[in-house]
Amino acid sequence: MDLTMLRQFAVVARLEHLSRAADELHVAQPALSRTIARLENELGTPLFDRANRLRLNPAGALFRGYVERALGELDAGRRAVAEATEQGSGSVRLAAENFLALTEPLAVFRRTHPAIEFALQQMPATEMARRLRAQDVDFCIASQPVPSAGLESAVLLDEAVSVVTPLDHPLAGRGSVTIDELADEPFVTARKGQWQRRLLDRLFTERGLTPRIVCESDEAGAIQELIRAGLGIGFNPETARRMVPDYPVAWLAVDHPECRRTLSLLWSAESRLPTAAQLMRTAIIGWDWTPGSE
Incomplete structure:
Protein backbone atom coordinates (compact mmCIF):
# COMPACT_ATOMS: atom_id res chain seq x y z
CA MET A 1 0.00 0.00 0.00
CA ASP A 2 1.15 3.55 -0.69
CA LEU A 3 0.28 7.03 0.52
CA THR A 4 -2.12 7.72 -2.34
CA MET A 5 -4.05 4.57 -1.51
CA LEU A 6 -4.23 5.50 2.18
CA ARG A 7 -5.29 9.10 1.48
CA GLN A 8 -8.03 7.89 -0.83
CA PHE A 9 -9.23 5.34 1.72
CA ALA A 10 -9.38 8.10 4.38
CA VAL A 11 -11.70 10.19 2.19
CA VAL A 12 -13.96 7.25 1.30
CA ALA A 13 -14.10 6.28 5.00
CA ARG A 14 -15.06 9.82 5.99
CA LEU A 15 -17.78 10.24 3.37
CA GLU A 16 -18.94 6.61 3.11
CA HIS A 17 -19.89 7.40 -0.47
CA LEU A 18 -17.78 6.49 -3.51
CA SER A 19 -19.06 9.06 -5.99
CA ARG A 20 -18.72 11.98 -3.54
CA ALA A 21 -15.26 10.76 -2.56
CA ALA A 22 -14.26 10.51 -6.22
CA ASP A 23 -15.45 14.08 -6.80
CA GLU A 24 -13.49 15.38 -3.81
CA LEU A 25 -10.35 13.49 -4.86
CA HIS A 26 -10.76 14.41 -8.55
CA VAL A 27 -10.44 10.79 -9.65
CA ALA A 28 -12.74 8.51 -11.63
CA GLN A 29 -15.10 6.45 -9.50
CA PRO A 30 -14.13 3.10 -11.13
CA ALA A 31 -10.45 3.83 -10.40
CA LEU A 32 -11.28 4.67 -6.78
CA SER A 33 -13.29 1.45 -6.44
CA ARG A 34 -10.28 -0.53 -7.70
CA THR A 35 -8.00 1.23 -5.21
CA ILE A 36 -10.23 0.30 -2.29
CA ALA A 37 -10.50 -3.27 -3.56
CA ARG A 38 -6.68 -3.55 -3.78
CA LEU A 39 -6.34 -2.21 -0.24
CA GLU A 40 -8.85 -4.75 1.07
CA ASN A 41 -7.00 -7.50 -0.79
CA GLU A 42 -3.70 -6.48 0.80
CA LEU A 43 -5.26 -6.44 4.26
CA GLY A 44 -7.08 -9.70 3.64
CA THR A 45 -10.48 -8.44 4.78
CA PRO A 46 -13.30 -6.15 3.61
CA LEU A 47 -13.27 -2.66 5.11
CA PHE A 48 -16.80 -1.69 4.08
CA ASP A 49 -20.27 -3.21 4.16
CA ARG A 50 -21.83 -2.74 0.74
CA ALA A 51 -25.43 -3.81 1.36
CA ASN A 52 -27.85 -0.97 0.57
CA ARG A 53 -25.15 1.69 0.96
CA LEU A 54 -21.42 1.90 1.60
CA ARG A 55 -20.66 1.78 5.33
CA LEU A 56 -17.44 1.22 7.25
CA ASN A 57 -17.44 -2.16 8.98
CA PRO A 58 -15.63 -2.73 12.32
CA ALA A 59 -12.36 -3.62 10.58
CA GLY A 60 -12.61 -0.50 8.44
CA ALA A 61 -13.31 1.71 11.45
CA LEU A 62 -10.30 0.22 13.25
CA PHE A 63 -8.02 0.70 10.24
CA ARG A 64 -9.32 4.24 9.67
CA GLY A 65 -8.03 5.37 13.06
CA TYR A 66 -4.50 4.14 12.29
CA VAL A 67 -4.54 5.66 8.80
CA GLU A 68 -5.69 9.06 10.04
CA ARG A 69 -3.03 9.13 12.76
CA ALA A 70 -0.32 8.08 10.31
CA LEU A 71 -1.32 10.71 7.75
CA GLY A 72 -1.54 13.31 10.51
CA GLU A 73 1.99 12.50 11.68
CA LEU A 74 3.34 12.75 8.14
CA ASP A 75 1.69 16.13 7.65
CA ALA A 76 3.01 17.33 11.00
CA GLY A 77 6.48 16.23 9.92
CA ARG A 78 6.19 18.10 6.64
CA ARG A 79 5.15 21.29 8.43
CA ALA A 80 7.93 20.92 11.01
CA VAL A 81 10.58 20.55 8.29
CA ALA A 82 9.23 23.58 6.41
CA GLU A 83 9.35 25.62 9.60
CA ALA A 84 12.84 24.40 10.57
CA THR A 85 14.26 25.22 7.15
CA GLU A 86 12.51 28.62 7.09
CA GLN A 87 10.31 27.77 4.12
CA GLY A 88 7.75 30.34 5.14
Missing part, protein backbone atom coordinates in the same frame (compact mmCIF):
# COMPACT_ATOMS: atom_id res chain seq x y z
CA SER A 89 6.58 31.30 8.60
CA GLY A 90 4.27 28.36 9.19
CA SER A 91 0.57 27.65 9.02
CA VAL A 92 -2.36 26.96 11.33
CA ARG A 93 -5.50 24.90 10.74
CA LEU A 94 -8.50 25.95 12.82
CA ALA A 95 -12.00 24.43 12.84
CA ALA A 96 -15.14 25.82 14.48
CA GLU A 97 -18.89 25.28 14.48
CA ASN A 98 -19.15 28.87 13.23
CA PHE A 99 -16.81 31.83 13.09
CA LEU A 100 -19.00 34.70 14.28
CA ALA A 101 -17.17 35.11 17.60
CA LEU A 102 -13.75 34.70 15.97
CA THR A 103 -13.73 37.49 13.42
CA GLU A 104 -12.01 40.07 15.65
CA PRO A 105 -9.32 37.84 17.24
CA LEU A 106 -8.46 36.32 13.85
CA ALA A 107 -8.26 39.75 12.23
CA VAL A 108 -5.89 40.96 14.95
CA PHE A 109 -3.78 37.81 14.64
CA ARG A 110 -3.53 38.33 10.88
CA ARG A 111 -2.32 41.91 11.35
CA THR A 112 0.19 40.85 14.02
CA HIS A 113 1.53 37.83 12.10
CA PRO A 114 0.99 38.62 8.40
CA ALA A 115 3.36 35.88 7.18
CA ILE A 116 1.50 33.06 8.92
CA GLU A 117 -1.00 31.24 6.76
CA PHE A 118 -4.12 29.77 8.30
CA ALA A 119 -6.95 27.63 7.01
CA LEU A 120 -10.43 27.83 8.55
CA GLN A 121 -12.88 24.98 8.37
CA GLN A 122 -16.47 24.80 9.57
CA MET A 123 -17.00 21.52 11.40
CA PRO A 124 -19.73 19.95 13.55
CA ALA A 125 -18.75 19.28 17.15
CA THR A 126 -19.34 15.55 16.65
CA GLU A 127 -16.33 15.43 14.28
CA MET A 128 -13.91 17.46 16.37
CA ALA A 129 -12.38 14.89 18.73
CA ARG A 130 -11.59 12.44 15.94
CA ARG A 131 -10.18 15.10 13.62
CA LEU A 132 -7.98 16.53 16.39
CA ARG A 133 -6.60 13.12 17.33
CA ALA A 134 -5.94 12.43 13.64
CA GLN A 135 -4.11 15.80 13.43
CA ASP A 136 -6.31 16.93 10.55
CA VAL A 137 -6.60 20.27 12.35
CA ASP A 138 -4.52 22.00 15.03
CA PHE A 139 -7.39 23.48 17.04
CA CYS A 140 -11.15 23.39 17.29
CA ILE A 141 -13.49 25.90 18.87
CA ALA A 142 -16.73 24.41 20.15
CA SER A 143 -19.86 25.82 21.77
CA GLN A 144 -20.84 22.49 23.34
CA PRO A 145 -19.12 19.62 25.18
CA VAL A 146 -16.73 17.49 23.10
CA PRO A 147 -15.46 14.06 24.30
CA SER A 148 -12.22 14.95 26.07
CA ALA A 149 -10.20 11.70 25.89
CA GLY A 150 -6.79 12.62 24.49
CA LEU A 151 -7.66 16.32 24.27
CA GLU A 152 -6.76 19.46 26.18
CA SER A 153 -8.97 22.51 26.34
CA ALA A 154 -9.30 26.07 27.56
CA VAL A 155 -12.57 27.90 28.25
CA LEU A 156 -12.67 31.12 26.26
CA LEU A 157 -16.11 32.48 27.08
CA ASP A 158 -19.15 31.63 29.18
CA GLU A 159 -22.12 33.76 28.21
CA ALA A 160 -25.87 33.99 28.59
CA VAL A 161 -28.16 32.81 25.80
CA SER A 162 -31.31 34.87 25.26
CA VAL A 163 -34.57 34.38 23.42
CA VAL A 164 -34.87 36.60 20.35
CA THR A 165 -38.33 37.61 19.10
CA PRO A 166 -39.75 39.95 16.45
CA LEU A 167 -40.31 43.47 17.76
CA ASP A 168 -44.09 43.09 17.57
CA HIS A 169 -44.19 39.75 19.41
CA PRO A 170 -46.41 39.64 22.55
CA LEU A 171 -43.36 38.74 24.67
CA ALA A 172 -41.16 41.48 23.23
CA GLY A 173 -41.75 43.90 26.08
CA ARG A 174 -40.84 41.40 28.78
CA GLY A 175 -37.52 41.47 30.62
CA SER A 176 -37.37 37.68 30.98
CA VAL A 177 -39.35 34.49 30.28
CA THR A 178 -39.44 30.94 31.57
CA ILE A 179 -39.13 27.81 29.50
CA ASP A 180 -42.76 26.94 30.25
CA GLU A 181 -43.84 30.26 28.73
CA LEU A 182 -42.09 29.29 25.49
CA ALA A 183 -43.77 25.89 25.23
CA ASP A 184 -46.20 26.80 22.44
CA GLU A 185 -44.00 29.27 20.59
CA PRO A 186 -42.73 28.47 17.05
CA PHE A 187 -38.93 28.19 17.00
CA VAL A 188 -36.52 28.98 14.21
CA THR A 189 -33.34 27.12 15.10
CA ALA A 190 -30.28 25.23 13.92
CA ARG A 191 -30.25 21.62 12.77
CA LYS A 192 -29.78 18.70 15.17
CA GLY A 193 -26.23 18.50 16.47
CA GLN A 194 -25.66 22.26 16.55
CA TRP A 195 -25.28 23.82 19.98
CA GLN A 196 -28.43 26.01 19.79
CA ARG A 197 -30.57 22.98 18.95
CA ARG A 198 -29.01 20.83 21.66
CA LEU A 199 -29.60 23.57 24.21
CA LEU A 200 -33.22 24.01 23.09
CA ASP A 201 -33.92 20.27 23.18
CA ARG A 202 -32.26 19.81 26.58
CA LEU A 203 -34.07 22.68 28.30
CA PHE A 204 -37.45 21.57 26.93
CA THR A 205 -36.90 17.86 27.65
CA GLU A 206 -36.14 18.47 31.32
CA ARG A 207 -39.54 20.19 31.58
CA GLY A 208 -41.29 17.33 29.77
CA LEU A 209 -41.86 19.54 26.73
CA THR A 210 -41.17 19.25 23.01
CA PRO A 211 -40.16 22.43 21.16
CA ARG A 212 -42.38 23.45 18.28
CA ILE A 213 -39.83 23.86 15.49
CA VAL A 214 -41.03 25.56 12.30
CA CYS A 215 -37.65 25.99 10.58
CA GLU A 216 -34.17 24.43 10.78
CA SER A 217 -31.17 26.11 9.19
CA ASP A 218 -27.35 25.99 9.27
CA GLU A 219 -27.12 29.70 8.46
CA ALA A 220 -27.01 31.98 11.51
CA GLY A 221 -27.89 35.00 9.38
CA ALA A 222 -30.91 33.27 7.89
CA ILE A 223 -32.17 32.27 11.34
CA GLN A 224 -31.93 35.87 12.50
CA GLU A 225 -33.71 37.17 9.39
CA LEU A 226 -36.55 34.65 9.73
CA ILE A 227 -37.06 35.70 13.34
CA ARG A 228 -37.08 39.37 12.39
CA ALA A 229 -39.65 38.61 9.67
CA GLY A 230 -42.00 37.10 12.25
CA LEU A 231 -41.75 33.38 11.43
CA GLY A 232 -40.80 32.42 14.96
CA ILE A 233 -38.47 32.98 17.89
CA GLY A 234 -35.04 31.53 18.66
CA PHE A 235 -32.04 31.30 20.96
CA ASN A 236 -29.04 33.57 20.43
CA PRO A 237 -25.89 34.23 22.50
CA GLU A 238 -24.82 37.63 23.77
CA THR A 239 -21.97 37.59 21.24
CA ALA A 240 -24.49 37.87 18.41
CA ARG A 241 -26.18 40.80 20.15
CA ARG A 242 -22.83 42.58 20.48
CA MET A 243 -21.90 41.98 16.85
CA VAL A 244 -25.12 43.58 15.54
CA PRO A 245 -26.35 45.81 18.39
CA ASP A 246 -29.00 47.67 16.37
CA TYR A 247 -30.62 44.65 14.71
CA PRO A 248 -34.44 45.10 14.89
CA VAL A 249 -35.38 42.22 17.19
CA ALA A 250 -36.18 41.97 20.90
CA TRP A 251 -33.86 40.18 23.35
CA LEU A 252 -35.33 38.48 26.43
CA ALA A 253 -33.40 36.82 29.24
CA VAL A 254 -34.33 33.18 29.91
CA ASP A 255 -35.11 32.42 33.54
CA HIS A 256 -32.96 29.29 33.68
CA PRO A 257 -29.40 29.07 35.11
CA GLU A 258 -28.23 26.69 32.35
CA CYS A 259 -29.41 28.74 29.39
CA ARG A 260 -25.80 29.60 28.56
CA ARG A 261 -23.10 28.90 25.99
CA THR A 262 -19.51 27.93 26.84
CA LEU A 263 -16.99 28.55 24.07
CA SER A 264 -13.88 26.35 24.36
CA LEU A 265 -10.61 25.92 22.47
CA LEU A 266 -9.54 22.28 22.07
CA TRP A 267 -6.34 20.62 20.85
CA SER A 268 -4.79 17.16 20.89
CA ALA A 269 -2.73 16.40 23.98
CA GLU A 270 -0.36 14.31 21.84
CA SER A 271 0.17 16.66 18.89
CA ARG A 272 3.43 18.56 18.45
CA LEU A 273 2.16 21.99 17.56
CA PRO A 274 4.35 24.05 15.22
CA THR A 275 5.39 27.51 16.33
CA ALA A 276 2.70 29.22 14.26
CA ALA A 277 -0.02 27.14 15.93
CA GLN A 278 1.41 27.85 19.38
CA LEU A 279 1.30 31.57 18.61
CA MET A 280 -2.35 31.36 17.59
CA ARG A 281 -3.27 29.33 20.67
CA THR A 282 -1.66 31.97 22.89
CA ALA A 283 -3.44 34.76 21.01
CA ILE A 284 -6.88 33.13 21.18
CA ILE A 285 -6.62 32.20 24.86
CA GLY A 286 -5.26 35.65 25.69
CA TRP A 287 -7.99 37.52 23.81
CA ASP A 288 -10.38 39.53 25.98
CA TRP A 289 -13.62 37.63 25.35
CA THR A 290 -15.67 39.82 27.71
CA PRO A 291 -18.87 40.90 25.90
CA GLY A 292 -18.49 44.42 24.64
CA SER A 293 -14.67 44.34 24.46
CA GLU A 294 -12.64 44.42 21.25
Whole structure:
Protein backbone atom coordinates (compact mmCIF):
# COMPACT_ATOMS: atom_id res chain seq x y z
CA MET A 1 0.00 0.00 0.00
CA ASP A 2 1.15 3.55 -0.69
CA LEU A 3 0.28 7.03 0.52
CA THR A 4 -2.12 7.72 -2.34
CA MET A 5 -4.05 4.57 -1.51
CA LEU A 6 -4.23 5.50 2.18
CA ARG A 7 -5.29 9.10 1.48
CA GLN A 8 -8.03 7.89 -0.83
CA PHE A 9 -9.23 5.34 1.72
CA ALA A 10 -9.38 8.10 4.38
CA VAL A 11 -11.70 10.19 2.19
CA VAL A 12 -13.96 7.25 1.30
CA ALA A 13 -14.10 6.28 5.00
CA ARG A 14 -15.06 9.82 5.99
CA LEU A 15 -17.78 10.24 3.37
CA GLU A 16 -18.94 6.61 3.11
CA HIS A 17 -19.89 7.40 -0.47
CA LEU A 18 -17.78 6.49 -3.51
CA SER A 19 -19.06 9.06 -5.99
CA ARG A 20 -18.72 11.98 -3.54
CA ALA A 21 -15.26 10.76 -2.56
CA ALA A 22 -14.26 10.51 -6.22
CA ASP A 23 -15.45 14.08 -6.80
CA GLU A 24 -13.49 15.38 -3.81
CA LEU A 25 -10.35 13.49 -4.86
CA HIS A 26 -10.76 14.41 -8.55
CA VAL A 27 -10.44 10.79 -9.65
CA ALA A 28 -12.74 8.51 -11.63
CA GLN A 29 -15.10 6.45 -9.50
CA PRO A 30 -14.13 3.10 -11.13
CA ALA A 31 -10.45 3.83 -10.40
CA LEU A 32 -11.28 4.67 -6.78
CA SER A 33 -13.29 1.45 -6.44
CA ARG A 34 -10.28 -0.53 -7.70
CA THR A 35 -8.00 1.23 -5.21
CA ILE A 36 -10.23 0.30 -2.29
CA ALA A 37 -10.50 -3.27 -3.56
CA ARG A 38 -6.68 -3.55 -3.78
CA LEU A 39 -6.34 -2.21 -0.24
CA GLU A 40 -8.85 -4.75 1.07
CA ASN A 41 -7.00 -7.50 -0.79
CA GLU A 42 -3.70 -6.48 0.80
CA LEU A 43 -5.26 -6.44 4.26
CA GLY A 44 -7.08 -9.70 3.64
CA THR A 45 -10.48 -8.44 4.78
CA PRO A 46 -13.30 -6.15 3.61
CA LEU A 47 -13.27 -2.66 5.11
CA PHE A 48 -16.80 -1.69 4.08
CA ASP A 49 -20.27 -3.21 4.16
CA ARG A 50 -21.83 -2.74 0.74
CA ALA A 51 -25.43 -3.81 1.36
CA ASN A 52 -27.85 -0.97 0.57
CA ARG A 53 -25.15 1.69 0.96
CA LEU A 54 -21.42 1.90 1.60
CA ARG A 55 -20.66 1.78 5.33
CA LEU A 56 -17.44 1.22 7.25
CA ASN A 57 -17.44 -2.16 8.98
CA PRO A 58 -15.63 -2.73 12.32
CA ALA A 59 -12.36 -3.62 10.58
CA GLY A 60 -12.61 -0.50 8.44
CA ALA A 61 -13.31 1.71 11.45
CA LEU A 62 -10.30 0.22 13.25
CA PHE A 63 -8.02 0.70 10.24
CA ARG A 64 -9.32 4.24 9.67
CA GLY A 65 -8.03 5.37 13.06
CA TYR A 66 -4.50 4.14 12.29
CA VAL A 67 -4.54 5.66 8.80
CA GLU A 68 -5.69 9.06 10.04
CA ARG A 69 -3.03 9.13 12.76
CA ALA A 70 -0.32 8.08 10.31
CA LEU A 71 -1.32 10.71 7.75
CA GLY A 72 -1.54 13.31 10.51
CA GLU A 73 1.99 12.50 11.68
CA LEU A 74 3.34 12.75 8.14
CA ASP A 75 1.69 16.13 7.65
CA ALA A 76 3.01 17.33 11.00
CA GLY A 77 6.48 16.23 9.92
CA ARG A 78 6.19 18.10 6.64
CA ARG A 79 5.15 21.29 8.43
CA ALA A 80 7.93 20.92 11.01
CA VAL A 81 10.58 20.55 8.29
CA ALA A 82 9.23 23.58 6.41
CA GLU A 83 9.35 25.62 9.60
CA ALA A 84 12.84 24.40 10.57
CA THR A 85 14.26 25.22 7.15
CA GLU A 86 12.51 28.62 7.09
CA GLN A 87 10.31 27.77 4.12
CA GLY A 88 7.75 30.34 5.14
CA SER A 89 6.58 31.30 8.60
CA GLY A 90 4.27 28.36 9.19
CA SER A 91 0.57 27.65 9.02
CA VAL A 92 -2.36 26.96 11.33
CA ARG A 93 -5.50 24.90 10.74
CA LEU A 94 -8.50 25.95 12.82
CA ALA A 95 -12.00 24.43 12.84
CA ALA A 96 -15.14 25.82 14.48
CA GLU A 97 -18.89 25.28 14.48
CA ASN A 98 -19.15 28.87 13.23
CA PHE A 99 -16.81 31.83 13.09
CA LEU A 100 -19.00 34.70 14.28
CA ALA A 101 -17.17 35.11 17.60
CA LEU A 102 -13.75 34.70 15.97
CA THR A 103 -13.73 37.49 13.42
CA GLU A 104 -12.01 40.07 15.65
CA PRO A 105 -9.32 37.84 17.24
CA LEU A 106 -8.46 36.32 13.85
CA ALA A 107 -8.26 39.75 12.23
CA VAL A 108 -5.89 40.96 14.95
CA PHE A 109 -3.78 37.81 14.64
CA ARG A 110 -3.53 38.33 10.88
CA ARG A 111 -2.32 41.91 11.35
CA THR A 112 0.19 40.85 14.02
CA HIS A 113 1.53 37.83 12.10
CA PRO A 114 0.99 38.62 8.40
CA ALA A 115 3.36 35.88 7.18
CA ILE A 116 1.50 33.06 8.92
CA GLU A 117 -1.00 31.24 6.76
CA PHE A 118 -4.12 29.77 8.30
CA ALA A 119 -6.95 27.63 7.01
CA LEU A 120 -10.43 27.83 8.55
CA GLN A 121 -12.88 24.98 8.37
CA GLN A 122 -16.47 24.80 9.57
CA MET A 123 -17.00 21.52 11.40
CA PRO A 124 -19.73 19.95 13.55
CA ALA A 125 -18.75 19.28 17.15
CA THR A 126 -19.34 15.55 16.65
CA GLU A 127 -16.33 15.43 14.28
CA MET A 128 -13.91 17.46 16.37
CA ALA A 129 -12.38 14.89 18.73
CA ARG A 130 -11.59 12.44 15.94
CA ARG A 131 -10.18 15.10 13.62
CA LEU A 132 -7.98 16.53 16.39
CA ARG A 133 -6.60 13.12 17.33
CA ALA A 134 -5.94 12.43 13.64
CA GLN A 135 -4.11 15.80 13.43
CA ASP A 136 -6.31 16.93 10.55
CA VAL A 137 -6.60 20.27 12.35
CA ASP A 138 -4.52 22.00 15.03
CA PHE A 139 -7.39 23.48 17.04
CA CYS A 140 -11.15 23.39 17.29
CA ILE A 141 -13.49 25.90 18.87
CA ALA A 142 -16.73 24.41 20.15
CA SER A 143 -19.86 25.82 21.77
CA GLN A 144 -20.84 22.49 23.34
CA PRO A 145 -19.12 19.62 25.18
CA VAL A 146 -16.73 17.49 23.10
CA PRO A 147 -15.46 14.06 24.30
CA SER A 148 -12.22 14.95 26.07
CA ALA A 149 -10.20 11.70 25.89
CA GLY A 150 -6.79 12.62 24.49
CA LEU A 151 -7.66 16.32 24.27
CA GLU A 152 -6.76 19.46 26.18
CA SER A 153 -8.97 22.51 26.34
CA ALA A 154 -9.30 26.07 27.56
CA VAL A 155 -12.57 27.90 28.25
CA LEU A 156 -12.67 31.12 26.26
CA LEU A 157 -16.11 32.48 27.08
CA ASP A 158 -19.15 31.63 29.18
CA GLU A 159 -22.12 33.76 28.21
CA ALA A 160 -25.87 33.99 28.59
CA VAL A 161 -28.16 32.81 25.80
CA SER A 162 -31.31 34.87 25.26
CA VAL A 163 -34.57 34.38 23.42
CA VAL A 164 -34.87 36.60 20.35
CA THR A 165 -38.33 37.61 19.10
CA PRO A 166 -39.75 39.95 16.45
CA LEU A 167 -40.31 43.47 17.76
CA ASP A 168 -44.09 43.09 17.57
CA HIS A 169 -44.19 39.75 19.41
CA PRO A 170 -46.41 39.64 22.55
CA LEU A 171 -43.36 38.74 24.67
CA ALA A 172 -41.16 41.48 23.23
CA GLY A 173 -41.75 43.90 26.08
CA ARG A 174 -40.84 41.40 28.78
CA GLY A 175 -37.52 41.47 30.62
CA SER A 176 -37.37 37.68 30.98
CA VAL A 177 -39.35 34.49 30.28
CA THR A 178 -39.44 30.94 31.57
CA ILE A 179 -39.13 27.81 29.50
CA ASP A 180 -42.76 26.94 30.25
CA GLU A 181 -43.84 30.26 28.73
CA LEU A 182 -42.09 29.29 25.49
CA ALA A 183 -43.77 25.89 25.23
CA ASP A 184 -46.20 26.80 22.44
CA GLU A 185 -44.00 29.27 20.59
CA PRO A 186 -42.73 28.47 17.05
CA PHE A 187 -38.93 28.19 17.00
CA VAL A 188 -36.52 28.98 14.21
CA THR A 189 -33.34 27.12 15.10
CA ALA A 190 -30.28 25.23 13.92
CA ARG A 191 -30.25 21.62 12.77
CA LYS A 192 -29.78 18.70 15.17
CA GLY A 193 -26.23 18.50 16.47
CA GLN A 194 -25.66 22.26 16.55
CA TRP A 195 -25.28 23.82 19.98
CA GLN A 196 -28.43 26.01 19.79
CA ARG A 197 -30.57 22.98 18.95
CA ARG A 198 -29.01 20.83 21.66
CA LEU A 199 -29.60 23.57 24.21
CA LEU A 200 -33.22 24.01 23.09
CA ASP A 201 -33.92 20.27 23.18
CA ARG A 202 -32.26 19.81 26.58
CA LEU A 203 -34.07 22.68 28.30
CA PHE A 204 -37.45 21.57 26.93
CA THR A 205 -36.90 17.86 27.65
CA GLU A 206 -36.14 18.47 31.32
CA ARG A 207 -39.54 20.19 31.58
CA GLY A 208 -41.29 17.33 29.77
CA LEU A 209 -41.86 19.54 26.73
CA THR A 210 -41.17 19.25 23.01
CA PRO A 211 -40.16 22.43 21.16
CA ARG A 212 -42.38 23.45 18.28
CA ILE A 213 -39.83 23.86 15.49
CA VAL A 214 -41.03 25.56 12.30
CA CYS A 215 -37.65 25.99 10.58
CA GLU A 216 -34.17 24.43 10.78
CA SER A 217 -31.17 26.11 9.19
CA ASP A 218 -27.35 25.99 9.27
CA GLU A 219 -27.12 29.70 8.46
CA ALA A 220 -27.01 31.98 11.51
CA GLY A 221 -27.89 35.00 9.38
CA ALA A 222 -30.91 33.27 7.89
CA ILE A 223 -32.17 32.27 11.34
CA GLN A 224 -31.93 35.87 12.50
CA GLU A 225 -33.71 37.17 9.39
CA LEU A 226 -36.55 34.65 9.73
CA ILE A 227 -37.06 35.70 13.34
CA ARG A 228 -37.08 39.37 12.39
CA ALA A 229 -39.65 38.61 9.67
CA GLY A 230 -42.00 37.10 12.25
CA LEU A 231 -41.75 33.38 11.43
CA GLY A 232 -40.80 32.42 14.96
CA ILE A 233 -38.47 32.98 17.89
CA GLY A 234 -35.04 31.53 18.66
CA PHE A 235 -32.04 31.30 20.96
CA ASN A 236 -29.04 33.57 20.43
CA PRO A 237 -25.89 34.23 22.50
CA GLU A 238 -24.82 37.63 23.77
CA THR A 239 -21.97 37.59 21.24
CA ALA A 240 -24.49 37.87 18.41
CA ARG A 241 -26.18 40.80 20.15
CA ARG A 242 -22.83 42.58 20.48
CA MET A 243 -21.90 41.98 16.85
CA VAL A 244 -25.12 43.58 15.54
CA PRO A 245 -26.35 45.81 18.39
CA ASP A 246 -29.00 47.67 16.37
CA TYR A 247 -30.62 44.65 14.71
CA PRO A 248 -34.44 45.10 14.89
CA VAL A 249 -35.38 42.22 17.19
CA ALA A 250 -36.18 41.97 20.90
CA TRP A 251 -33.86 40.18 23.35
CA LEU A 252 -35.33 38.48 26.43
CA ALA A 253 -33.40 36.82 29.24
CA VAL A 254 -34.33 33.18 29.91
CA ASP A 255 -35.11 32.42 33.54
CA HIS A 256 -32.96 29.29 33.68
CA PRO A 257 -29.40 29.07 35.11
CA GLU A 258 -28.23 26.69 32.35
CA CYS A 259 -29.41 28.74 29.39
CA ARG A 260 -25.80 29.60 28.56
CA ARG A 261 -23.10 28.90 25.99
CA THR A 262 -19.51 27.93 26.84
CA LEU A 263 -16.99 28.55 24.07
CA SER A 264 -13.88 26.35 24.36
CA LEU A 265 -10.61 25.92 22.47
CA LEU A 266 -9.54 22.28 22.07
CA TRP A 267 -6.34 20.62 20.85
CA SER A 268 -4.79 17.16 20.89
CA ALA A 269 -2.73 16.40 23.98
CA GLU A 270 -0.36 14.31 21.84
CA SER A 271 0.17 16.66 18.89
CA ARG A 272 3.43 18.56 18.45
CA LEU A 273 2.16 21.99 17.56
CA PRO A 274 4.35 24.05 15.22
CA THR A 275 5.39 27.51 16.33
CA ALA A 276 2.70 29.22 14.26
CA ALA A 277 -0.02 27.14 15.93
CA GLN A 278 1.41 27.85 19.38
CA LEU A 279 1.30 31.57 18.61
CA MET A 280 -2.35 31.36 17.59
CA ARG A 281 -3.27 29.33 20.67
CA THR A 282 -1.66 31.97 22.89
CA ALA A 283 -3.44 34.76 21.01
CA ILE A 284 -6.88 33.13 21.18
CA ILE A 285 -6.62 32.20 24.86
CA GLY A 286 -5.26 35.65 25.69
CA TRP A 287 -7.99 37.52 23.81
CA ASP A 288 -10.38 39.53 25.98
CA TRP A 289 -13.62 37.63 25.35
CA THR A 290 -15.67 39.82 27.71
CA PRO A 291 -18.87 40.90 25.90
CA GLY A 292 -18.49 44.42 24.64
CA SER A 293 -14.67 44.34 24.46
CA GLU A 294 -12.64 44.42 21.25
